[in-house]
Amino acid sequence: MFSTGQLIFAALFFVSFVVIIFLQYKKDKNLHAKNYKGVIWIALFFLFFIISLFIIKYSLKN
Numbered sequence: 001m002f003s004t005g006q007l008i009f010a011a012l013f014f015v016s017f018v019v020i021i022f023l024q025y026k027k028d029k030n031l032h033a034k035n036y037k038g039v040i041w042i043a044l045f046f047l048f049f050i051i052s053l054f055i056i057k058y059s060l061k062n
Contacts, residue, residue, distance in 0.1 A: 002010075
């Protein structure tokens with residue numbers, strides 16, 4: 001289905017992509033920690049809101 005050259009290219013592309021993403025994440029880690037402080041509370045509230053909507057849906061259905 002794929003030639004040997006295409007498989008080699010895909011493997012090298014995947015490995016290089018993962019390495020570049022890892023290096024960029026490592027570089028920006030401190031910046032994200034400063035700029036996105038408190039985001040966990042918004043995520044938890046959003047999760048709680050979605051769960052409560054499902055609870056309301058199933059309680060009204062029965």
